[in-house]
Amino acid sequence: MRLFLTVVSVEEAIATVRRIAPPPGVASVPLANSLCRVLANEVTADIDIPGFPRSTVDGYAVTAADTTGASESQPAMLNFRGTISMGVQPSFGISHDECAYLPTGGILPGGSDAVVMVEHAERLDTLVLIQRPVAPGENVISKGEDFPKGAPVLVKGHLLRSQDMGVLAAIGIATVQVFSLPRIGIISTGNELVPVDAIPDLGQVRDVNASMIGGFIADHGAVPQYYGILPDVPHQVRETLVRASGECDAVILSGGSSKDLRDICAKVVGEIGEVLVHGIALQPGKPTIIGRVGRVPVIGLPGHPASAFIVLRVLVKPLLEAMTGRSFPDRVVRATLTQNIPSSRGREDYVRVQLEGGNVTPLFGKSGLVNTLVRSDGMVRVPAASEGFEQGEEVEVILW
Amino acid sequence: MRLFLTVVSVEEAIATVRRIAPPPGVASVPLANSLCRVLANEVTADIDIPGFPRSTVDGYAVTAADTTGASESQPAMLNFRGTISMGVQPSFGISHDECAYLPTGGILPGGSDAVVMVEHAERLDTLVLIQRPVAPGENVISKGEDFPKGAPVLVKGHLLRSQDMGVLAAIGIATVQVFSLPRIGIISTGNELVPVDAIPDLGQVRDVNASMIGGFIADHGAVPQYYGILPDVPHQVRETLVRASGECDAVILSGGSSKDLRDICAKVVGEIGEVLVHGIALQPGKPTIIGRVGRVPVIGLPGHPASAFIVLRVLVKPLLEAMTGRSFPDRVVRATLTQNIPSSRGREDYVRVQLEGGNVTPLFGKSGLVNTLVRSDGMVRVPAASEGFEQGEEVEVILW
DSSP: OOSSOBOBOHHHHHHHHHHHOOOOOEEEEEGGGOTTOBBSSOEEOSSOBSSSOEESSSEEEEOGGGGTTOOSSSOEEEEEEEEOOTTSOOSOOOOTTEEEEEOTTOBOOTTOOEEEEGGGEEEETTEEEEOSOOOTTTTEEOTTSSBOTTOEEEOTTOBOOHHHHHHHHHTTOSEEEEEOOOEEEEEEEOTTEEOTTSOOOTTOEEOOHHHHHHHHHHHTTOEEEEEEEEOSOHHHHHHHHHHHHHHOSEEEEEEOOSHHHHHHHHHHHHHHSEEEEEOBSEETTTTOEEEEETTEEEEEOOSSHHHHHHHIIIIIHHHHHHHHSOOOOOOEEEEEESSOEEOOTTSEEEEEEEEETTEEEEOOOOTTOTTHHHHOOEEEEEOTTOOEEOTTOEEEEEEO | OOSSOBOBOHHHHHHHHHHHOOOOOEEEEEGGGOTTOBBSSOEEOSSOBSSSOEESSSEEEEOGGGGTTOOSSSOEEEEEEEEOOTTSOOSOOOOTTEEEEEOTTOBOOTTOOEEEEGGGEEEETTEEEEOSOOOTTTTEEOTTSSBOTTOEEEOTTOBOOHHHHHHHHHTTOSEEEEEOOOEEEEEEEOTTEEOTTSOOOTTOEEOOHHHHHHHHHHHTTOEEEEEEEEOSOHHHHHHHHHHHHHHOSEEEEEOOOSHHHHHHHHHHHHHHSEEEEEOBSEETTTTOEEEEETTEEEEEOOSSHHHHHHHIIIIIHHHHHHHHSOOOOOOEEEEEESSOEEOOTTSEEEEEEEEETTEEEEOOOOTTOTTHHHHOOEEEEEOTTOOEEOTTOEEEEEEO
């Protein structure tokens, strides 16, 4: 049993997970289910949008030249030709000195090139008095002005928001080609673990990590698949890892944080695949494993929930970004330290902190305490080259 | 047909939707499905967590007093009593001058009160040399230290994140009581509207708003229910609104922006329920309707997608916040205006803008252009008391 691990830097660990992350596949989803999905290809307008010149106001379609110089005291007088209904092609065109009423969104009749708002006109039986001039094209969306046929509308890799769903509707995309959601297996290991609905016997604890990891995966654009709790028995871990790596796009192992167990996980990954990293210059989270079985990345998290959560943020987030095509930028605020944060050079420290007003206080609680996950508001990163931060310094807080 | 609406202020409109919003109900969901749900009641620890004193390191359980003054040159010599396995109750206790090996997470044997890290000890057959002193409680989580039995852990109204799901697992909550997801009906009206998968005839346009509204609802913690496209025929709108208000917690009407249609919607809402607001001092979005049928809020959005999107942000967001128990704070950045934004006093203007570096440029495009929804990065609010902003001013941009 080795007492010490050969550690790599956090940068190297992140580069490793990015390198082994399988790129996302492609799936078809109905437009109504496309929120927060990522476009798998560029989308273009199938037709000119709109397919006809359209009024943007309720008013009178006119030939703009007929309104030149019109004012309230000297209105232009036009002959009223009729009313155009919504969604219906006009049955007539207009000539000079003629006009037609149409609603917002209505089709301009032939011969017209602008619309006078109803507020700036007065109808007197068969005559309409136009009280303001309009320029050609005024209050009109011309054919293809919104999206001309064939024009690129949204690029590959775009994350779909509600307004994008409206735009996809406009260009006729009822079924959207998006990146598929990666499926991530979760295996909890540890002789001491019992399910959430059990009352632990002496020495046992409930499996905290599977629920936390599953939530993290769902929150980062992927689908968790649970493989339950395994005892620290190599052949059982091996069998389940073989199955999970056959069914999933990546697998996260977690549980029991004893050195023995870490050896079991690394040993099993090494037997059926390869261990790329075993140990990261990261506190907490040093005993993390990065490996793969075939082309399926396998991450071994430390068992302490608070440590596991830091590794999810630091290492699993970039893995899921690469696998989903999404990015999950950290929310960062600046605040003033109320206490020193000492650190060792050569290792990145992530210290859970509480924020209050503009002040930030480190929670130096034992990393085995689950309660620091809910008592903390975020974390402060101490870079590997730093020996820590001093009370009164302004630091960046990465919010949960 | 009235040409002008009686408008209320944006503040009054928001207060109205908050007042009529039905409070969320309660639902039970499995812990694994509880991400982004809101706790419907306070949760407490069912038992002491942990239920036993637990080591936070791999090392030797000792009586702290036995290690006083220990150093590498003058180690304390303790008798080795055995190894405690993970998840197993120790079969022995220790006395003074004795110790036992245990893994991280292991139960401390009776008689011990601290753990010496394995790195600070050396085992020589039946003797263990302790090279550093430990204080009582060091490297130990005591019984109930994480969450004492009965202690409040998360409050009612708390939005569940992945780390909270871990904490709920720790305290044995396999089924979570959360606020139910409100169901919001979506009715598109307009003679000119065709479904997304249709090729529009001359004068027709695809229904953009239903997809955009559905995405917005899903993005704000609620469930969209689609009632399709209706022509501007009062009895059809009435029948569908009656059905939707029986099946949903709120209904959003949208479509066709002609004055005639607005009248149809307001008329129908008034016939089977009550119209509370018809017209808001808001640009774009003035012709918005707020009403209710029974206890079910009904919002009538303008048909222009860009206008409808502003009203979703300004008015439907606070409605959904009240109905879900969640809050959706705006992301705001400050930037310098590259152009004047003129505005009318007495009305709130929301101007779609593009951000580039620290500069913000208004998109004064026609509000009927759907493309401004994807070309813009956010909006600038011009308060009712302001006549606008000048080029070079720093303004707040509310990001999409």
